[in-house]
Amino acid sequence: MPTLRSFSAALLLFGGALMVGASPIVAADWVVTSLPSGYHYRLAVGLNGMVYACGGSQLHVSADDGVTWTPGGVIAPNTLPQALVCSPSGALYAGDFAVGVFCSDDACATWLGVELPQATHSFSTGCFAFGTGGEVYAGTIDGVYRSSDLGLTWEARSTGLLGRHVRTMAVTADQRVFVHTLYPAQIDGLYRSTDRGDTWVRLGGNAPYFSALIAAPNGDLLGTSDESVFRSTDGGVVWSSSGSGLGANENLTSIVITPTGRMIAGGYRVDRSDAGVLDAGDGPTRSSAHVLRQNSPNPFPRSTRIGFTLARSARVDLAVFDLTGRHVATLAEGVHEPGEHAVMFDGSVLPAGAYLYRFVADGVTTSRRMILMR
Structure with a gap:
């Protein structure tokens, strides 16, 4: 063993x-x-x-x-x-x-x-x-x-x-x-x-x-x-x-x-x-009134902007993973004030392909997918 x-x-x-x-x-x-x-x-x-x-x-x-x-x-x-x-x-x-x-x-x-x-x-x-x-x-x-x-x-x-x-x-x-x-x-x-x-x-x-x-x-x-x-x-x-x-x-x-x-x-x-069974809608992903937004641009050739909105002060963890689940980068962590926030993700040294970014706020997690293209 x-x-x-x-x-x-x-x-x-x-x-x-x-x-x-x-x-x-x-x-x-x-x-x-x-x-x-x-x-x-x-x-x-x-x-x-x-x-x-x-x-x-x-x-x-x-x-x-x-x-x-x-x-x-x-x-x-x-x-x-x-x-x-x-x-x-x-x-x-x-x-x-x-x-x-x-x-x-x-x-x-x-x-x-x-x-x-x-x-x-x-x-x-x-x-x-x-x-x-x-x-x-x-x-x-x-x-x-x-x-x-x-x-x-x-x-x-x-x-x-x-x-x-x-x-x-x-x-x-x-x-x-x-x-x-x-x-x-x-x-x-x-x-x-x-x-x-x-x-x-x-x-x-x-x-x-x-x-x-x-x-x-x-x-x-x-x-x-x-x-x-x-x-x-x-x-x-x-x-x-x-x-x-x-x-x-x-x-x-x-x-x-x-x-x-x-x-x-x-x-x-x-x-x-064959379809989603939770009626989540097509808007931003929501978790306890906090909002994680789709990165822009997407797909992106080098770098992209990821935004999120906090309804109140909260501890935040925003990280990027590749499709094997390997941690690629931490973009934000620690306590953030309420309001609009944005971070940049630089993928210039990474291979092209799909990546996932995970957002944790108030202990609730949401994820989105983004595409790096050359």
């Missing part, structure tokens, strides 16, 4: 969630991507806008919402990740029930094993979720664990859960926690906690068996089951199918929403919705 880093140190790289705005989710049709079929793909979205797909131990990366993919290297030999998560810093985490958790913070060039506390069979972890108050939730084959100190210590939080094998979990912005659990060799059901996991209530309604759950920025829940994607707008009680076009026996295991509002679902293959 590669060199271990402590789990608490690894979690310091976490601390936020990708937000794309509180807009309504609509149904969508689906089209298959170019990735080879036959794997149980796990998906994640980085804060630089990159979409990551892990099939077996092989990672693939897309900079255009899943239209095209490039190889991203091998995580570790003999790994079959059950979870894939990106941190706000851009670090990527992959969790395997049998082998453990691995982390890459250098654009997937190298991976390090992450040392988990209580690393026994009962703590085998297949999913993680993060609360807005800094809590870390681990879904294991023996219930839910919660940490309030970045993984230094853990507390069991499974009161009310009948099935203890946590298959998937999601946390909404208002701190509701959802898990789908299993008994040994059979399905239990969907549970909700409104007290940070202290107690759980089994939900009725028409929820199917979920292999993946995510919380959308507007509070809706999305879940995958077999070859279908479902949506709930009432806190997980009533579920409806979201679109058509997914293949039979696809066995979906993962779903993400990209910064442009498109859904990408992974199973034996990877599918993308």
Whole structure:
């Protein structure tokens, strides 16, 4: 196994969630991507806008919402990740029930094993979720664990859960926690906690068996089951199918929403919705009333101007990445006053191609794409 880093140190790289705005989710049709079929793909979205797909131990990366993919290297030999998560810093985490958790913070060039506390069979972890108050939730084959100190210590939080094998979990912005659990060799059901996991209530309604759950920025829940994607707008009680076009026996295991509002679902293959499912509009990208503007000119031959507007004083981080996720430049950082701001990006020493610039203000991240031409 590669060199271990402590789990608490690894979690310091976490601390936020990708937000794309509180807009309504609509149904969508689906089209298959170019990735080879036959794997149980796990998906994640980085804060630089990159979409990551892990099939077996092989990672693939897309900079255009899943239209095209490039190889991203091998995580570790003999790994079959059950979870894939990106941190706000851009670090990527992959969790395997049998082998453990691995982390890459250098654009997937190298991976390090992450040392988990209580690393026994009962703590085998297949999913993680993060609360807005800094809590870390681990879904294991023996219930839910919660940490309030970045993984230094853990507390069991499974009161009310009948099935203890946590298959998937999601946390909404208002701190509701959802898990789908299993008994040994059979399905239990969907549970909700409104007290940070202290107690759980089994939900009725028409929820199917979920292999993946995510919380959308507007509070809706999305879940995958077999070859279908479902949506709930009432806190997980009533579920409806979201679109058509997914293949039979696809066995979906993962779903993400990209910064442009498109859904990408992974199973034996990877599918993308044929249009954005969040009505984000065509105007500037907005995050908590702050505005990130498209660079101008775009495309650009040498340098370009990037503007942003702050509704109030905020800590800002504006950085540029290439399509592999490698950090290229930091354009702005630190506390900025409200109002209009602009920076120049000089790409004269860089190869031509597409780049992404990532804007973080008040802990909310948005990204845009720009083209350097010669």
